[in-house]
Amino acid sequence: MSQSVQSAANSPTARETEPWWKTAVVYQVYIRSFADGNGDGIGDLTGLRSKLPYLAELGIDAVWINPWYPSPMADAGYDVADFRNIEPSYGTLEQGEAFIIEAHELGIRVILDIVPNHTSSDHRWFQAALRDEPGARDRYIFRPGRGPGGDQPPNDWQSAFGGPAWSRLDTGEWYLHLFAPAQPDLNWEHPGVRAEFEDILRFWFDKGVDGFRIDVAHGLTKDPALPDAGERLPGSQHTDPHPAWDQDAVHEVYRGWRAVANEYADRVFVAEAWVANNDRLARYLRPDELHTAFQFDFLRAPWRGESIRAVIDDALSQAGAVGAPATWVLSNHDVPRTVTRYSRSQPDHLVETDWERSRWAGEQPDLALGRRRARAAALLQAALPGTAYIYQGEELGLEEVEELPGEVRQDPTWFQSGFTDVGRDGCRVPIPWSNDEAPYGFSPPDAEKDTWLPQPGHWAPHTVQAQHGDPGSFLTLYRQVLALRRQLWTTDEPVEWLETPHDVLAFARGGVQCWVNTGATDTELPAGMRRVLASGPGVTGGVLPADTAVWLTEPEHDR
Numbered sequence: 316m317s318q319s320v321q322s323a324a325n326s327p328t329a330r331e332t333e334p335w336w337k338t339a340v341v342y343q344v345y346i347r348s349f350a351d352g353n354g355d356g357i358g359d360l361t362g363l364r365s366k367l368p369y370l371a372e373l374g375i376d377a378v379w380i381n382p383w384y385p386s387p388m389a390d391a392g393y394d395v396a397d398f399r400n401i402e403p404s405y406g407t408l409e410q411g412e413a414f415i416i417e418a419h420e421l422g423i424r425v426i427l428d429i430v431p432n433h434t435s436s437d438h439r440w441f442q443a444a445l446r447d448e449p450g451a452r453d454r455y456i457f458r459p460g461r462g463p464g465g466d467q468p469p470n471d472w473q474s475a476f477g478g479p480a481w482s483r484l485d486t487g488e489w490y491l492h493l494f495a496p497a498q499p500d501l502n503w504e505h506p507g508v509r510a511e512f513e514d515i516l517r518f519w520f521d522k523g524v525d526g527f528r529i530d531v532a533h534g535l536t537k538d539p540a541l542p543d544a545g546e547r548l549p550g551s552q553h554t555d556p557h558p559a560w561d562q563d564a565v566h567e568v569y570r571g572w573r574a575v576a577n578e579y580a581d582r583v584f585v586a587e588a589w590v591a592n593n594d595r596l597a598r599y600l601r602p603d604e605l606h607t608a609f610q611f612d613f614l615r616a617p618w619r620g621e622s623i624r625a626v627i628d629d630a631l632s633q634a635g636a637v638g639a640p641a642t643w644v645l646s647n648h649d650v651p652r653t654v655t656r657y658s659r660s661q662p663d664h665l666v667e668t669d670w671e672r673s674r675w676a677g678e679q680p681d682l683a684l685g686r687r688r689a690r691a692a693a694l695l696q697a698a699l700p701g702t703a704y705i706y707q708g709e710e711l712g713l714e715e716v717e718e719l720p721g722e723v724r725q726d727p728t729w730f731q732s733g734f735t736d737v738g739r740d741g742c743r744v745p746i747p748w749s750n751d752e753a754p755y756g757f758s759p760p761d762a763e764k765d766t767w768l769p770q771p772g773h774w775a776p777h778t779v780q781a782q783h784g785d786p787g788s789f790l791t792l793y794r795q796v797l798a799l800r801r802q803l804w805t806t807d808e809p810v811e812w813l814e815t816p817h818d819v820l821a822f823a824r825g826g827v828q829c830w831v832n833t834g835a836t837d838t839e840l841p842a843g844m845r846r847v848l849a850s851g852p853g854v855t856g857g858v859l860p861a862d863t864a865v866w867l868t869e870p871e872h873d874r
Contacts, residue, residue: 334581334583334606335376335377335424335581336377336526336581336583336606336607336640336702337640337701337702338640338700338701338702338805339376339377339424339702339703340374340375340376340377340697340702340703340704340705340797340800341375341376341377341378341379341426341585341702341703341704341705342370342373342375342377342378342379342704342705342707343378343379343381343647343648343704343705343706343707344363344378344379344380344381344707345358345381345648345706345707345743346358346359346360346363346380346381346383346392346405347381347391347392347743347745347767348707348743348744348745348746348757348767348768349362349363349366349707349745349746350362350363350365350366350748350757351745351754351757351758351759351762351766352364352365352759353759354758354759354761354762354763354764355404355758355762355763355764356754356758356762356764356765356766356767357404357405357767358405358745358757359404359405359406360383360401360405360406360407360410360411360414361406361410362757363380363414364410364413364414364417367414367417367418367421367423368421369779370421370423371421371422371423372794373710373793373794373797374794374797374798374801375423375705375797376422376423376424377423377424377425377426377525377526378418378423378424378425378426379426379427379428379528379585379704380425380426380427380428381428381648382395382402382427382428382430382530383401383402383405383411383427383428384396384397384398384399384400384401384402385397385400385401385402385403386402386435387435387436387437387497389435389436389495389497389498389727390494390495390497390498390726390727391648391725391726391743393428393430393494393498393530394433394434394435394436394437394495394497394498395430395434395435395438396434396435396437396438396439397438397439398429398512398515398518399515399518411522412522412523415522415523415524416523419523424525424526425523425524425525425526426524426525426526426527426528426583426585427519427524427526427527427528428527428528428530429512429515429516429527429528429529429530430530430531431501431503431512431529431530431531431534431535431568432493432494432500432501432530432531432534432535433492433493433494433498433499433500433501434498434499434501435497435498436496436497436498436499437497440454440455441455441499444457444490444499445484447486452488453502453505454501454502454505454507454508455490455491455499455500455501455502456490456491456499456500456501456502456537456541457488457489457490457491458481458488458489458490458491458541459487459488459489460481460483460487460488460489464487465487465489466483468480468481468483468489469481469489469491469541470541470542470543470544471543471544471545472491472493472541472543472544472558472559473544474492474493474494474495474731475493475494476494476495476727476728476731476732477728477731477732477733477736478731478732480492480493480559482496491537493531493534493559494727495727495731500534500537501535503535503536503537503564503565503568504536504539504564509568509571512572513571513572513575516572516575516576517575517578520575520576520578520579520582525581525582525583526576526582526583526584526585526606527583527584527585528584528585528586528587529584529585529586529587529605530587531587532565532569532586532587532588532599532605532608533560533561533565533586533587533588533589533590533599534559534560534565535562535565535568536562536564536565536568537558537559537562538558538559538562540558541558542558544557544558544559556590556591556595560589560590561588561590561591561595566598566599566601566604569584569599569604569605570603570604572584572605573603573604573605574603576606583606583607584605584606584607585605585606585607585608585609585642585702585704586599586600586605586607586608586609587608587609588608588609589611593612593629593630593632593633594633596608596633597633597634597636597637600634600637600638600639601637602637602638606639607639607640607642607702608639608642609642609644609704610626610630610641610642610643610644611644612626612629612630613626613627613630613643613644613645613696614644614645614646614647614650618657618688618833618862619818619833620815620817620818620819620820620831620833620834621817621818623695623820623831623833624812624820627699627810631700631809631810634701640700640701640702641699641700641701641702642701642702642703642704643696643699643701643702643703643704644703644704644706645689645692645693645696645705645706645709646705646706646709646742647704647706647742648706648739648742648743649739649742650739650742651715651741651742652706652708652709652713652714652715652741652742653685653689653692653709654682654685654686654689654712654713654714654715655680655682655685655714655715655717656685656715657684657685657688657689657692658680658681658682658684658685658686658688658714659678659680659681659685660678680714680717682714684862685714686712686789687850687851687862687863688833688862689709689712690712690789690792690850690851690863690864691831691832691833691850691851691862691863691864692831692864693709693792693793693796693850693864694796694829694831694848694850694864694865694866695820695829695831695864697796697797697800697804698800698803698804698822698824698827698829698866699804699810700804700808700809700810700824705793706742707746708746709793710789710790710793710794711746711747711777711778711779711782711789711790712777712788712789713744713746713747713774713777715741715742716740716741716742716744716768716770716771717737717741718771719737719740719741719744719768719769721734723740723768723769724737724738724740725740725767725768726738726739726740726743740768743768744766744768744769744770744771745757745766745767745768745770747770747774747775747777747778747779748778748779748780749778749779749780750775750778750780751775752772752775753765753766753769753770753771753772753774754766754770755770755774755775755778756778756779756780757770777789787852792850795848796848799847799848799866803827803847803866803868804824804827806824806825808824808825809824810822810823810824811823811824813828813841815830815838816834816838817834818832818833818834818835819831819832819833819834819838819859820832820833826868826869827847827866827867827868827869828841828844828866828867828868828869829864829865829866829867830859830864830865830867831863831864832859832860832861832862832863832864833861833862834861835861836861837858837859837860837861838858838859839857839858839859840854840857840858840859840865840867841857841867842857843869843870844867844868844869844870845867845868845869845870846865846866846867847865847866847867847868848865848866849863849864849865849866850863850864850865851863
């Protein structure tokens with residue numbers, strides 16, 4: 316017997332009338348590490364524009380670009396100094412506008428990152444606050460300290476990067492920064508802050524941008540009393556959420572943003588919202604709020620069939636209830652790469668405090684195993700109803716670069732943790748394009764500087780050039796997956812679970828089936844089905860090997 320789960324995309328409307336973003340594949344460009352056009356070792360718009368044909372050939376529908384705004388780079392661009400311009404090391408506003416036009420000509424939509432929880436300390440608003448100009452500090456969260464002389468922070472909140480979330484000025488006042496001290500939090504109770512960001516959205520929408528990924532979407536508003544958090548953690552299962560995160564008042568902000576998006580055609584928001592559960596996530600996806608939100612439970616699930624199925628069921632149930640597509644993500648610039656996560660043993664439950672930094676107590680990765688699983692996961696992700704996000708380099712099978720020496724690390728987590736948490740630099744290393752040695756075509760041949768983070772010496776087999784035309788390569792698999800996804804999986808059909816052995820995941824949508832073997836032994840495939848695509852070799856004679864996935868079609872589906 317099978318079980319059906321209603322797809323979020325299921326609708327009586329014809330597929331042709333559905334918004335593009337309900338079934339899109341979006342490719343994440345971490346611009347500093349994508350392609351360097353001027354030889355300074357940093358990715359830029361010249362490099363990105365030169366790779367647009369590659370992205371079109373890959374078969375994506377849109378690109379999401381990490382912040383490209385002017386920034387002192389205290390947190391890789393997430394400390395924004397000017398939301399209406401482009402970081403000079405990346406290029407100019409005119410080049411950004413040209414990129415949007417060129418991407419659209421190739422059928423690729425453009426999603427920008429927006430960072431509304433905080434600004435850079437170099438932002439004109441915060442500089443005015445430091446000068447104590449009338450009303451300037453009201454746009455941020457300044458408070459007197461506690462204790463004798465006010466020498467203790469106003470509460471016990473901690474920065475996401477380590478250490479207290481408060482810094483003290485020479486005047487004795489403290490300001491809130493839930494991330495780095497160079498990222499002061501905005502006061503979203505201030506009407507001027509809300510009006511400013513709605514104007515920023517219009518500025519980029521008017522230039523043709525198709526949507527925004529919202530950084531820290533569960534942030535922005537805080538409990539006005541700023542109470543101590545105690546043992547409450549962000550995303551915890553406590554009934555009372557952390558007073559700095561996932562506050563109900565944030566939803567009024569997004570109602571205003573949705574009204575702005577509705578002034579334009581086919582615009583979309585995707586939320587980065589780390590919340591306690593899918594019930595809380597669904598609140599961001601109500602019809603008058605945001606369109607989509609990343610399904611991080613999918614990323615966090617261990618490589619076990621029953622765990623993955625539970626995540627899929629929960630996500631589709633909640634997405635269907637609010638009429639939003641589920642948004643599947645396997646990796647991004649904040650988490651260890653998929654190959655590395657899947658290359659080590661995984662606990663039954665990946666808890667908040669240890670999954671983010673991939674702590675395995677010194678266990679060495681089995682990268683061959685990780686790559687087999689990552690290839691299978693690519694088929695699974697593409698077969699699910701909704702949207703899919705791919706982080707640059709996933710299509711090349713790149714692993715986390717764990718051997719970076721401390722002196723080259725740049726993530727503020729490394730510094731604020733007292734050099735105990737290596738942070739996120741390992742998934743941000745510039746990707747390899749060609750040649751047999753670093754910088755692997757990332758920079759021009761006459762580049763005067765090394766890449767901003769060093770590349771491993773063993774990446775030659777993983778370059779785009781090396782994988783192009785190789786039928787067994789990661790790149791070829793991803794191109795096949797995305798091409799066949801358009802033919803087989805962008806339908807309104809719900810997920811129908813099939814009976815399988817333990818640790819085997821299988822479902823049908825219409826006349827197409829996806830089978831994933833997360834177990835340790837081979838499993839039999841159903842008779843009478845045609846194999847369309849397999850994630851690896853060995854799918855012969857009706858047998859699916861361990862750590863492999865396959866797409867099958869029924870004979871009548873082929874006619």
